[in-house]
Amino acid sequence: MKIQELADKMGLTIHTIRFYEKEGLLDERHVRRESNNYRTYSEEAVARLKLVKKFQSIGCSLAELKEVLQDHDSNAQTNQQIIDWIRGKQEEIESKKKEYDRMLDTLDKMLSYRILLADDPQKAEELLKSWHADTSD
């Protein structure tokens, strides 16, 4: 698979793919060179890029991913570190989910304020004040 084909398949630009390679997110398993110096990508590249996108979507930096997305080429010392990282991420995600729930509460409040504002500004004001009273973060 050549670079444009991979880019289309993944919804990335060829620039981004080359950038990821430069950043060390792709290696021999994913990309090789033909005699004309063109890059050829394996199916593993597709899987790798999917994983990159997935981790990225939950807020991992490329640097962080680079550390962790090593399957075969890792040695025993780093394995424990990666296990620790995974456990840390799991906790991080759990607490993010909780934060999201609190955010949904906040948005609900904002929504009822906004809706009330549309047809009864005075009552909306009172509502707003009643929230200012509580000292929640």
Next chain:
Amino acid sequence: MKIQELADKMGLTIHTIRFYEKEGLLDERHVRRESNNYRTYSEEAVARLKLVKKFQSIGCSLAELKEVLQDHDSNAQTNQQIIDWIRGKQEEIESKKKEYDRMLDTLDKMLSYRILLADDPQKAEELLKSWHADTSD
């Protein structure tokens, strides 16, 4: 309250607070000037910054926040837009929560692979291959 005090209270730097002001996230309700030109912050500034942090933590840009974090100073036309924005955000958060659940699955898989790798590399290999077999994103 002077800027350093607010910064300490909020866990921000004074630079960040001034930056937010420049970006239009704070107004007369939150910050005023003393005769010596020093900024003085009200309690509303604290509430506002908490809200900024909250929205920011779920991935809102400062530009987006600027649009939305207007309580009193907004007019009727924009009210409906803000209601729409809130509804959009709510959906966004729901789908993010689902993405997080899928992520937790992925991390679980990675974790069992890593743990197995520590004491039975061959079995770990098999596990890895069994996942490559499925074509989930």
Next chain:
DNA sequence: ATAAACTATGAAGTGAACTCTAGGGCAAGC
């Protein structure tokens, strides 16, 4: 055989959100 469409490189540019520096003004303690 020549143009269009692909590939390559290295380096510069972009936008978001800070972060820091330079150069200066005020304020409190000794």
Next chain:
DNA sequence: GCTTGCCCTAGAGTTCACTTCATAGTTTAT
């Protein structure tokens, strides 16, 4: 009255994750 530690502004620098540019080699279609 001098040092120390806040405060001010304007603007430059940083990091991340791209994105674009300039230049050039390769492949494919007509």
